[in-house]
Amino acid sequence: MGGCTLTIPTQTDLSQKALRLLREDAEKIEQLIAVQLDNLTLPKCPLYEEVLDTQMFGLSREIDFAVRLGMITREQGQQILHELERKLAHLYSTILPSSVGE
Numbered sequence: 001m002g003g004c005t006l007t008i009p010t011q012t013d014l015s016q017k018a019l020r021l022l023r024e025d026a027e028k029i030e031q032l033i034a035v036q037l038d039n040l041t042l043p044k045c046p047l048y049e050e051v052l053d054t055q056m057f058g059l060s061r062e063i064d065f066a067v068r069l070g071m072i073t074r075e076q077g078q079q080i081l082h083e084l085e086r087k088l089a090h091l092y093s094t095i096l097p098s099s100v101g102e
Contacts, residue, residue, distance in 0.1 A: 011070075018071035022063060026080050029055045033087050037094060056084065 009017075032052055036045075063077035 015071050018066045018069075019076060022059070022066060022072070022077070022080055025059050025062060026084055029059060029084055030087060033084075033091050037091055052088070056081075056088075059084070 066072045067074050
């Protein structure tokens with residue numbers, strides 16, 4: 001008859017969703033990094049660095065929470081953070097040579 005079916009997400013579905021959401025948050029931080037790389041007119045902006053540090057800390061806490069819930073593995077979380085840290089290292093290697101002597 002005209003009943004409503006209720007689907008309950010599986011652990012795999014929830015884990016995939018958690019990983020997707022964490023990657024989306026990581027992409028937002030990547031966009032911050034890309035904007036800074038594209039606009040190196042202010043190589044060392046304390047406000048920008050503070051925002052970036054706060055975003056990275058927040059993402060690390062989200063990842064820790066997802067790991068503790070069993071939604072993702074510690075390795076998956078570390079992979080997300082490692083990729084962002086690599087991009088940050090590139091940003092800082094680009095910024096620091098231009099700011100020497102300021």
